[in-house]
Amino acid sequence: DIQMTQSPSTLSASVGDRVTITCRASQSISTSLAWYQQKPGKAPKFLINQASNIESGVPSRFSGSGSGTEFTVTISSLQPDDFATYYCQQYNNYPFTFGGGTKVEIK
Amino acid sequence: EVQLLESGGGLVQPGGSLTLSCAASGFTFGTYVMTWVRQAPGKGLEWVSSITGTGGTTYYADSVKGRFTLSRDNSKNTLYLQMNGLRVEDTALYYCAKDGTTGFYFDYWGQGTLVTVSS
Numbered sequence: 055d056i057q058m059t060q061s062p063s064t065l066s067a068s069v070g071d072r073v074t075i076t077c078r079a080s081q082s083i084s085t086s087l088a089w090y091q092q093k094p095g096k097a098p099k100f101l102i103n104q105a106s107n108i109e110s111g112v113p114s115r116f117s118g119s120g121s122g123t124e125f126t127v128t129i130s131s132l133q134p135d136d137f138a139t140y141y142c143q144q145y146n147n148y149p150f151t152f153g154g155g156t157k158v159e160i161k
Numbered sequence: 162e163v164q165l166l167e168s169g170g171g172l173v174q175p176g177g178s179l180t181l182s183c184a185a186s187g188f189t190f191g192t193y194v195m196t197w198v199r200q201a202p203g204k205g206l207e208w209v210s211s212i213t214g215t216g217g218t219t220y221y222a223d224s225v226k227g228r229f230t231l232s233r234d235n236s237k238n239t240l241y242l243q244m245n246g247l248r249v250e251d252t253a254l255y256y257c258a259k260d261g262t263t264g265f266y267f268d269y270w271g272q273g274t275l276v277t278v279s280s
Contacts, residue, residue: 086264086265088261088264088266088267090206090267092206096272097256097270097271097272097273098198098206098256098267098270099270100261100266100267100268100269100270103261103263103264103266103268104263104264109268141205141206143206143208143266143267145264145265145266148211148220149208149220149222149223150208150211150265151208152205152206152207152208153205154205155205155206
């Protein structure tokens with residue numbers, strides 16, 4: 055199985071900060087990577103597919119990059135609505151696997 | 162508007178069975194892969210099982226293989242997860258998700274149904 059490792063597990067930041075979350079795959083997954091945002095008590099929300107394709111309606115401050123085994127999602131200017139937990143997911147091979155999550159909290 | 166509505170969760174004893182349902186609307190159900198993802202209390206996301214649009218092929222996580230059966234009724238726009246031999250570690254919020262058009266990512270999620278396995 056492909057292991058997905060996210061870092062950091064927790065990130066403390068302020069409104070307006072530029073924030074980057076990293077996701078590493080245990081083997082190459084090309085660009086078959088998605089990102090999700092989850093707020094407490096809510097279902098995950100799909101943000102990005104194919105490592106860098108932003109879903110319609112997702113604010114332009116979100117961007118994704120990477121290929122192979124290393125990926126990032128960046129929030130260019132953190133907004134109050136962005137405080138949440140973020141997960142990456144590889145869909146290159148079954149079983150599909152998620153990273154452990156990165157909680158973005160208020161500093 | 163895509164909507165996914167899960168039902169069927171509840172409290173069950175270890176070794177027991179439950180069947181989860183997911184009623185879908187707002188898209189052409191039979192043309193999409195559908196998936197269940199679960200989340201144990203306070204934990205991360207875990208892919209459980211996926212089924213192709215025709216229902217002809219299913220995929221399972223090793224943790225549920227041989228105990229869970231995924232099926233769909235495209236005439237009713239409904240996805241089912243039959244869960245047998247439930248274990249304490251199956252306790253989780255179970256989400257139904259629609260796969261994307263260009264890959265096996267999950268672009269729409271239901272609100273989840275809670276399964277608690279406890280004696």
